[in-house]
Amino acid sequence: MPPLSGSPLPGTPSSSAHGVAAQGSHRPGPPGNLPDGPTRFIGRGRELDALAAQVERARLVTVTGVGGVGKTRVALRLATALQDRFCDGAWLAELSSLADPALLDHTVAEALGLTDHTDRPPRAWLLEQLAERRMLLVLDGCEQVTEGCAALVQALLRRAPGLRVLAVSRRPLGVAGEQVFPLSPLSGPESAELFEDRAGSAWAGAGETERATADELCRRLDGIPLALELAAARLGALSVAQVLERLDDRFRLLAGGAPGPLPRHQTLRTAIGWTHELCTPAERLLWARLTVFAGLFDLEAAEYVCSGPELPAESLLDVLAELVARSVVVREDTALGPRYRLLDPARMYGTGWLDALADGERMRRRHRDWYMGLVTWCELDWFSPRQAEVAARIEAELPNLRLALDYSLEEKGEAHIGQYLAGTLWFHWTGCGRLAEGRYWLERALEAEADNEETRLKALWVLGHVAVLQGDPARAVGALAECRETAVRGGHTRALAYAEHRAGLLALVSDDLPRAEELLRSALGRYQQVGELNSDVLTAQAELAAAVAFQGDPAGAVALCEEVREVCAEHGERRSLAGALYVLGLAAWSDGDTVRARALLQECLAVGHAFHDLAGALLAVELLALVTVEEAADVTPGGGVEEAAVLQGAAGRLRRSVGLPLSGSRHFDAPRALCERRLRELLGARRYEECAREGARLDLAAVVARLGHVPERPAAVPGARGPVRPPETREPAASPATGAGETTG
Structure with a gap:
């Protein structure tokens, strides 16, 4: 690395602090x-x-x-x-x-x-x-x-x-x-060094004559790195002299035989065009067809989208490998395995050839169909031990999924596919923290004219769910009401179950607990009627447990949540587990068992962090702060009570990004309110605010790291020993003890 001149940049201290993400x-x-x-x-x-x-x-x-x-x-x-x-x-x-x-x-x-x-x-x-x-x-x-x-x-x-x-x-x-x-092209010596480096073993043993010829080749290619890499990829099949001779012939043709260099953009296009001419027919065809992908793609996608009678799927890997060797396609090793990317200049060149073949429309449709199949499979696989892998896969495929959505919503007669895609990606929008983009695509899909009631119903209940989580009850009520009315009229029991479920969630966070219980029990009954068992069903049961707990039935709430935990363990489900863990943690805290409460809540927080569930993480942090107060007795600087205030500050930062109206709920907001009141009494207003400001500088990852590793899963219990009431009505089990970290239960 060459030295970087100058003094440190203004306003950029070198000390480490919390990260952006x-x-x-x-x-x-x-x-x-x-x-x-x-x-x-x-x-x-x-x-x-x-x-x-x-x-x-x-x-x-x-x-x-x-x-x-x-x-x-x-x-x-x-x-x-x-x-x-x-x-x-x-x-x-x-x-x-x-x-x-x-x-x-x-x-x-x-x-x-x-x-x-x-x-x-x-x-x-x-x-x-x-x-x-x-x-x-x-x-x-x-x-x-x-x-x-x-x-x-x-x-x-x-x-x-x-x-x-x-x-x-x-x-x-x-x-x-x-x-x-x-940015200018490379200098002469740098061009030669790059060319030799990219040529690799094909350059081994080159003598002075070859080096002089290479210098001339670099000059003719104007020091443009990509052009040099394309030329270097030909060595082995051709000598450096043959590469130069063929490029010179093409340059003279483009320049009309006149001497002098071509413009730099034309130099690159010439190098790309020459590479294209040297490709086999199969390589040219694959090059053109790969232009329908955005960003990275994998071999399976390329085999489905780009294969055909003139390019059999079983031969595609070999053809793709040749394009990689020619520096047209880049291979990248990722956490999901090998993936490929067409270089942008090569993409622009190949797009022209795809248009010339009049095959663009068919390729774009095949591209859309592949990603529709991928989304369908991932929705099913979401309810499995591969949940984290599914989340990572969809995240990696987002550029291509956007293309598929855009194609479906813009192409005449395809809007119902766009509604299907936007709705089927519910697990990504709501399960992986992508609410804003999900809202964008769902609104676009519902605005499009599509004569398919089922795809519209799915997009409606997913939009209703997104709107609830974003704290937009007006849009949620409108979407869910339309979904329910249409589902009743058309006899769509499954869609009706989902609409009732999301309406029940809205009632729950609005403190309309009897209505929430009624809607959630009805939704669970309909889920059972149609044989539905997935993450949504488990989420509904955890939400029902919260409604039951808040109405004074702790044993019923714990029973519902333990059943959720059992099913989650059986199917490898993690995302839906968070809600059950929170209710169980609340029950343990209410019963005075702070050790068990902490273990449950730390696991809840880990799940929330892994899947970008800000609301679940927020609730866990706020209740962990309250648990920390009850465990601690040390009010000296750096003690447990101050740590609770730091957690309160971190939770306050999280709240600004949570749309779900938890702060308006007497039950969901109660741990925060009770914790703040106790901390102000123990620390005084000034010290509490100082600690809270320290916590406000922590992002969620820093909070998770601060709280340490997730403990062993707590054993199931038959039921809480005491009522689960709104925390502000519960008095502490005991006054702060003398030792920091001791429990009160």
Whole structure:
């Protein structure tokens, strides 16, 4: 790494602090999501120093240049070198696969690991979350949504004084104060070094003649890294002299026989076109068909979408491997296994060939059909031990799922498929903390004209659920009422069960407990009638347990929750377990068993964190704070009571991102209110506020880490020994004891 000149960036202290998101909180150093480079980084010492100097002077720097010149590699190299200067780290948001500008805010927030469950516009909470952060944000591929990027960056820089943006785009954003850094091709020596490095074993034993020829080849390719990599990939099949001769022939043809260099963008296109000419017919066909994918894809998807009589599925891996060898496709090893990506310049070139083949419409439909099948399978697999894998798979496939949704909702006669996709992804929207984007697609799907009652009903109850979780009761009531009326009229028992279930949840958080119990029992009866057993059914039972507990039947609540735990254990279900764990933890606390309560609530918190369930995590943290008060007796600095106040502050931060109206519920809000009252009495208002402010700097990952590892699963009990009443009516079992960490029960 070349030295980076200049003093530390203004406003970027090197001390470590809380991270922006979960990804960075479990590793040393500043948080971030910067990827490792797939190949060795070569040269660019002067450019890196000059770019670093610009980043020190300006809060927005845009790296521009022709395709294939290495803009992304240089920006990421610099960001990696600078990340220690930002206490909130350096983060990458990839925008190259983004086709819908309306999803720009969602994409950036997702890259930062930020989750919001309110019904606020994504831009509003994105600005709020970054307002006090000191971080470097790399926006790659801005030319896809230039106007949207410009507006977003302008708003971010105005609201977040500690933020710096390093944009990567083929053209400037046009924002006031923007510094543009045009990236030139590699110098002669750097070009030669890159060419030799990428040629690998094919360059072994090269003599002076070959090196001189390679120097001329690098000059003809104008030092453009991607062009050099494409040429280097031909060595072995051709000598360096043959590569140069064939490129020269193509250059002369394009230039009309006139001497002189081609424009740089034409140089790259020439190198890509020459590579395309050298491909076999099968390789050219696969190249064209792969352009329908966005971002990464796996072999199975490529085999389904791109195969056919002229490209059998059993031969596709070999053809794909050749495109990887030719540096047209990049292979990346991920947690989900090997995945592939078509380079952007190669995608642009291949798209023209797909259009020339008049096969684009068929390929886009096959692409949509593959991802419709994937979503269908993942919905079924969600209720299994593979739940975490399903969550990771859908997260990784989101760019392609967006394409599938967009195609279905824009193509005539396909809107019902769009409704099906948006509804079937309920487990991702509500189960993995993607409420805002789910709301976007569900609203779009329901606005589209589709003559299919079942797909509309599913989209309606999912939208109703999303709206409940976002704290938008008006939209929830409207969607669920339409779903119920249509389901009754058409005899759709399953849809009616889901509509009643979500209406029961809304009644529960609104403290209409008799109505909640009535609706949830009715929904569970209908689920049983149609043979439904899945995560939703278990969630409904846990919600019924809460309604029963709050109405003074602790034994009934515990019995319902223990049954949920048994079924969850049998099926490997985790996401729906959180609600049952919370009610069991509340019952244990009410019974004075703080040891058991802590174990249950820590497990509940771990599930909430894993699946971005902010509401579940919030309830667990608030009740854990109350448990901590009752366990502690030490009010000295750093003691257990102060730790409870820190947890209260962390919960307050979480509440700003939770849409579910828990704070308006007398029962759900009671632990927080009781804990705050006790802490103010024990610590005094001033010290309580100081500790709460400390906690407000902790994100959810930091809270989970602070509370330690999840304990062993507590054993089942036949029932709580005392009533589960709203905590503000329950007096402490005893006064604080003398030893920190001792229980009161």
